[in-house]
Amino acid sequence: MKPTNQRAWFFVLPVLLCVAFSAILPLMTVVNYSVQDIISPTQKVFVGMEWFQAVLRDPDLHAALMRQLAFSATVLAIQIPLGVGVALIMPATGWRASLTLALIAMPLLVPWNVVGTVWQIFGRQDIGLLGHLLTRFGVDYNYAAHSTDAWLTVLLMDVWHWTPLVALLCYAGLRAIPDAYYQAARIDGASRWAIFRFIELPKLRGVLMIALLLRLMDSFMIYTEPFVLTGGGPGNATTFLSQYLTQKAVGQFDLGPAAAFSLVYFLIILLLCFVLYNAMRQADERGPPQ
Amino acid sequence: MARIELIDIAHSYALSPTEEQRSERTPWALHPMTLTWNDGGAYALLGPSGCGKTTLLNIISGLITPTCGKVLFDGQDVTHRDPRARNIAQVFQFPVIYDTMTVFDNLAFPLRNRRWRKSDIRSRVHEVAELLELTGDLPRQARGLTADAKQKISLGRGLVRPDVAAVLFDEPLTVIDPHLKWLLRRKLKQIHQQLKLSLIYVTHDQVEALTFADQVAVMTQGQVVQTGAPQQLFETPAHTFVGDFIGSPGMNFLPCELTDDAALVGEHRFAIDAAIVSRARAQGAPYKLGMRPEFIDCSNTPQPQSQHIAIRSIQSYGAHTMIAAQLGQHALWIKAREDIRLSTDSAWMRVTPEHVLLYANERLVKHEAH
Numbered sequence: 001m002k003p004t005n006q007r008a009w010f011f012v013l014p015v016l017l018c019v020a021f022s023a024i025l026p027l028m029t030v031v032n033y034s035v036q037d038i039i040s041p042t043q044k045v046f047v048g049m050e051w052f053q054a055v056l057r058d059p060d061l062h063a064a065l066m067r068q069l070a071f072s073a074t075v076l077a078i079q080i081p082l083g084v085g086v087a088l089i090m091p092a093t094g095w096r097a098s099l100t101l102a103l104i105a106m107p108l109l110v111p112w113n114v115v116g117t118v119w120q121i122f123g124r125q126d127i128g129l130l131g132h133l134l135t136r137f138g139v140d141y142n143y144a145a146h147s148t149d150a151w152l153t154v155l156l157m158d159v160w161h162w163t164p165l166v167a168l169l170c171y172a173g174l175r176a177i178p179d180a181y182y183q184a185a186r187i188d189g190a191s192r193w194a195i196f197r198f199i200e201l202p203k204l205r206g207v208l209m210i211a212l213l214l215r216l217m218d219s220f221m222i223y224t225e226p227f228v229l230t231g232g233g234p235g236n237a238t239t240f241l242s243q244y245l246t247q248k249a250v251g252q253f254d255l256g257p258a259a260a261f262s263l264v265y266f267l268i269i270l271l272l273c274f275v276l277y278n279a280m281r282q283a284d285e286r287g288p289p290q
Numbered sequence: 291m292a293r294i295e296l297i298d299i300a301h302s303y304a305l306s307p308t309e310e311q312r313s314e315r316t317p318w319a320l321h322p323m324t325l326t327w328n329d330g331g332a333y334a335l336l337g338p339s340g341c342g343k344t345t346l347l348n349i350i351s352g353l354i355t356p357t358c359g360k361v362l363f364d365g366q367d368v369t370h371r372d373p374r375a376r377n378i379a380q381v382f383q384f385p386v387i388y389d390t391m392t393v394f395d396n397l398a399f400p401l402r403n404r405r406w407r408k409s410d411i412r413s414r415v416h417e418v419a420e421l422l423e424l425t426g427d428l429p430r431q432a433r434g435l436t437a438d439a440k441q442k443i444s445l446g447r448g449l450v451r452p453d454v455a456a457v458l459f460d461e462p463l464t465v466i467d468p469h470l471k472w473l474l475r476r477k478l479k480q481i482h483q484q485l486k487l488s489l490i491y492v493t494h495d496q497v498e499a500l501t502f503a504d505q506v507a508v509m510t511q512g513q514v515v516q517t518g519a520p521q522q523l524f525e526t527p528a529h530t531f532v533g534d535f536i537g538s539p540g541m542n543f544l545p546c547e548l549t550d551d552a553a554l555v556g557e558h559r560f561a562i563d564a565a566i567v568s569r570a571r572a573q574g575a576p577y578k579l580g581m582r583p584e585f586i587d588c589s590n591t592p593q594p595q596s597q598h599i600a601i602r603s604i605q606s607y608g609a610h611t612m613i614a615a616q617l618g619q620h621a622l623w624i625k626a627r628e629d630i631r632l633s634t635d636s637a638w639m640r641v642t643p644e645h646v647l648l649y650a651n652e653r654l655v656k657h658e659a660h
Contacts, residue, residue: 187380189400
């Protein structure tokens, strides 16, 4: 059908402008920065791919990327199964259900920097409950000094903060399964494990995909918690990608390399999500192996 | 296979099964009842939506524990056993399939859970698939199939265990295409004869119930109002509800007054045995005369014991003719042969006395006392 007038543009234009100013223009600016050496606001030199080459060869960035991959993988490996497990044992009806829902949702309402501060104090040896108790029982726990401790603390913090999201998504998915499935399974003599494996898990597939993508993207961009806890330390132990980026851009004002870096960063996240999404879509179409 | 007895069972969703106090205000989903189903029979539970059919079925299968009463399988009390221990198969209204499995695995699932040998599973699954014409679909993923095929899988899972106490069907053909409905119902009947399983079939569709079952229990508002063979339900409904629910259109019920040997509908007199009249009086008012539209004869000329009726409309349905008539102040339906020719305003109707039934307080007044 041929459009009879151009009035539709009036409806699209405001959104287009918003997107242009909030996403497209900043992104273009970043692209712009990434190929220039900015000496002063009036003095700029075109340098081509130089920053990209420098960034890709930067050993600190490689280290941060590896740390980041390890962190995200660990976070997903813990939070997804744990979230499913929590959703499975949450009560389905009555006041207990409402109460658990409210309790479970609570960490999600806490702002990132508060989460960081809470755990930073919680883990302190002198006044923190966790740090003090651990020291009392003879565990040498000090996140400011030992990189493992810092790592574990950030990990624990993230699990505490975000497992509820996975649990809530799965809980909603579980409630959407009609009763007849459970009844049929009881009639067919299925074990609890078989009910999970053949009814609940397949029905949670879509929800789990969303949870996985959300958690992957979010964990890949983690910044505030390690920043508040140790500022990326001790040493570089908890310096993840976004932290390294901020150090470059804001700390050292290396706008060119930082811009090149953020583009690479953006592409990495896009690529990971793309690969993951497609892998799951394909598995969905083929059906899981028997 | 087992003989299933329900003794004094009743169920209320408002009470937990341990509280056995019965009171006038108890919101019964199922009023106290006693029922027996014999081994190897084909039974139907017929009633409108919300009458308690599914509750009764779930009590038999063990998905629900009744508030009071006992469930016996072959004389053994199974009231507190779960469906698995009762060894029951049940097919639900909407297809339940295991999405991630093939059709074969779906059918094999109940057998695998009971640790059957692999070779036995294979031969049994093929046997059932053959019965339901699913053999070609066996290696396919179950979730890609049509609703019809999915429901066939559910039926297959219900039929795959040969040693079950009974197979329960909860309106299993709701989602099936009308033309396939006939085929599947015939198939179920055939399977029943071949495998000699006890089948209990819940439906709100009288045609389905009457063609499928040897014995039909008609339910309304949590009570079984009559159990009987299809012909019995049709010819001598024990309750006005049964008369109304079975048949299309249902039985005509005409409010009447009683004399010593007759029922009066306005000025029209229907002779009734004196013994029946006295039993009706004992049963209590209101009194109604019930006549099946199929048992009313019509003609243009008066005959002995015939009554004058006004004709309101005559409509041909191809195989038969429906006449909307009026006897005094009361409307009634008459189902006549297709080739009947009546004058358009009035006619004479006649019903043989054995087809004029008297109902007192909504229940049939029986011919001989028990």
